[in-house]
Amino acid sequence: MAPIIDFLNNIFWGYVLIYGLLAVGVFFTLRLGFLQIRHFPEFFRVVIGSGESDKAGITPLQALTVSLASRVGTGNLAGVAVALTLGGPGAIFWMWMVALFGMATAYAESTLAQLYKIRNEDGDYRGGPAFYMARGLRAPWMGGVFSVCLILSFGLIFNAVQANSIADATEAAFGISKLWVGIGVAAITAIVIFGGIRSIARVAEIVVPFMAVIYLLVALYVVAVHITEVPGVLALIVKSAFGLEEAAGGVAGGVAAAMLNGVKRGLFSNEAGMGSAPNIAAVATPDPHHPSSQGMVQALGVFIDTLLICTATAIMILLSGALTVGGTVTGTELTQNALSNHIGGAGTYFIAIAIFFFAFTSIIGNYSYSENALTFLKLANKPGLIVMRLAVLAMVIWGATVKVQTVFDFADASMGLMATVNLIAILLLSGTVVKLTRDYFRQRAAGRNPIFDNDEYPELKGKIDGTIWTKHGPMQTPAE
Template sequence: MNAIVDFLNTIFWGYVLIYGLLAVGVYFTIRLRFQQILRFGEMFRVVLAAPKTDKEGISPFQALCTSLASRVGTGNIAGVAVALNLGGPGAIFWMWLVALVGMATAYSESTLAQLYKVHDSSTDSAVYRGGPAFYIARGLGLPWLGGVFSVCLIISFGLVFNAVQANSIADAMVGAFGVPKIATGLVLAFLTAFVIFGGIRTIATVAEYVVPFMAGIYLLVALYVVVTNITEVPGMLGHIVASAFGFAEVGGGVAGGVAAAMLNGVKRGLFSNEAGMGSAPNIAAAATPVPHHPSSQGLVQALGVFIDTLVICSCTALMILLSGAYVPGGELTGTQLTQSALQEHVGAFGPYFIAIAIFFFAFTSIIGNYSYSEMAMAFLGLGSTTGLLVLRCLVLLMVVWGALQAVATVFNTADASMGLMATINLIAIVALSGTVVKLTRDYFAKRARGEEPTFDASEMPELKGIDRSIWQRD
């Protein structure tokens, strides 16, 4: 079993996904005419638009916060430190680059999720259901492949990755406060149960308040570090760019030079922002977009990639690089490196702050990941009250188990499951790229005419598999 899983991970993560995710991001960037850069302001316009009443949908801002709850996790703290340790400062530049092209991928997959979403009445608190499984089944006519995707999503995001997040929290609590792992696991399971038993709407409401709070506090601390070291910031940014292309010496600890910087930056960037993985579109489908057009929710989720990598990951990188704790290829890495760096900047409070940040980042990842698996359950026809009860109990068990121990084989299996899931999603969105382009042109043509871009399904009768009752004009 180990040999099979390791082989699959080598194929998926060594070849298919590292290059596939990057290639698909470049493809959509070119095909959509660099809209993530040229239309950047439109992302804020749709996020800040006043939500409209819709009993089946959550607001665009809630969808953004819920996707950020999953995107912003321990990778933003530990993952950035690992990238710096293995790839040097230049790795951060490649993280930025992969986020820029990833914004186009995130836009495309979430636009498709909106277009192919469906009504749902399987539970009392019904919300729109959608995501990659739905556009694979309804857009490509391959329901069996949508089923494979859904199973992989539940295994990886719904169960095992939540155990990984719980393990990170437990380790942080032991290291900073000496709290026993079992106590952390039980408290975490209680908090998780309180949120996920309320369903998608409760998760969205919690994320709407917790995510801006946690990200805001983290950014304020980072801003303090930047301001107190402001004279060094321009030189450090220049050093990051120079190191990315081999124009600066990064120290003997980093082997591989430009190649190491590129590989580690691309890997950590992709793992952090999840663009193309097929995860965030599941919650994007639950939103009632404003304006009422599939592309507007795509723009919202593209902004999520920007916030995750270009804002939060950059803050972590600067806090580390502006400290004396960073030694390329040194013994300190991961969470310990970030804690040591912040301790230099703010004193003894630093390690405690990072432990608390990990708690919030990882906890919100758990509830965000669960929301994705609920969509997958609905696609499989298991979204009834009983089906969701079983899923929620399994999630809580995995949280407690994950806090206590880590079994490498199980986590490697989850990696293979996510690898298959992401591969299926990339093939699907490229196959449906013509639809993405049509929707995008329709949206911006109406905006250019001074109209609010409202999608009317009757204007594109060639589109098959969509629920036209959702996209008809009143």
């Protein structure tokens, strides 16, 4: 079994996704006219100005914080350190490039998730890639494959990985047994996830901004103390990315290593194109009431995750002098050593606490995606949800105490298949994304608050839920 999984991971992560995700990001960036640059202020406007919600959905801000809960995990701390160790400072430049193009991909997939969302049996919004595959492409089998892969990777195994990171950091900093850490994390997780997506959204809305702001404030303190060295560090990142600095060569493997590790870690961190964040994007009530507005909310999530939080970690490590390119000290340990050099012994404890918050919110964010997958598979009834929640708690405890590489490699293969199917779907539906985008900004240019009018999209009749998207009267609701 292990050789098959290794082969699949080599195909997915060595070829298909590394190049595919980048290519799709470039494709949408060009096709949408550099949306993420030209209309960047609008990304903030649709979050800051949004307050609208209804009984069926959550607010755009809550959707952003839940997606950030999943995106901002141990990859922002340990993953950045690994990228620097293996690829040198230049890896950070390529991480930025992935995020820049990934914002267009994130916009496209979340816009589609909004458009093709449905109401579940309780009248709540649910949706995501599985739904736009089944409704937009008339390919329910793709949605089924995607949903199963999502549950296996994000719902279960990645939550074990996050729990393992919490347990490692807590044991190293405070000497607490990994088993008790796992039980404690599982207990807190249970309190949140048994309340459903709304409970997760309420917790994320408070915890995610808090943890992100505190982490960025520490980074700003480090930058302020070393302000004269910052220009040199930024120059080093750019020069190393193109082989113009010795740090990018030698042990690190040159430009190729910088690019490979920066791209890979960037993709792992911001998840643009993976098809994960659209699952919570679909649950929101968009404000303005147009699918494109929620696409922009999630594009902003990529910016915050990579261009702010990952960059903060990289700058702190590079300013500390703790980095040895190609060295044995990497991951969480390197990040802890770096911060300890800046603020003393408190750095180890701070990173342990940061990892707890980052990883814990990833666990509840990942679980929220599973509820959408269960809805698509028609398993989101009470027994199905209870089984899923108990399985998540079991994986948290197990993950805190054991680390079986083959299982984690299986999760990578599962996510690779999931992302590949998603990329194919959004490319096939790219014409709809372009039409929605032009419609949104045409209304903005006319001084109107954009509203989706399904009368202007006759090609979508029978594919979208007319009880959700209606202006002059409901369209025919698709048969279930």
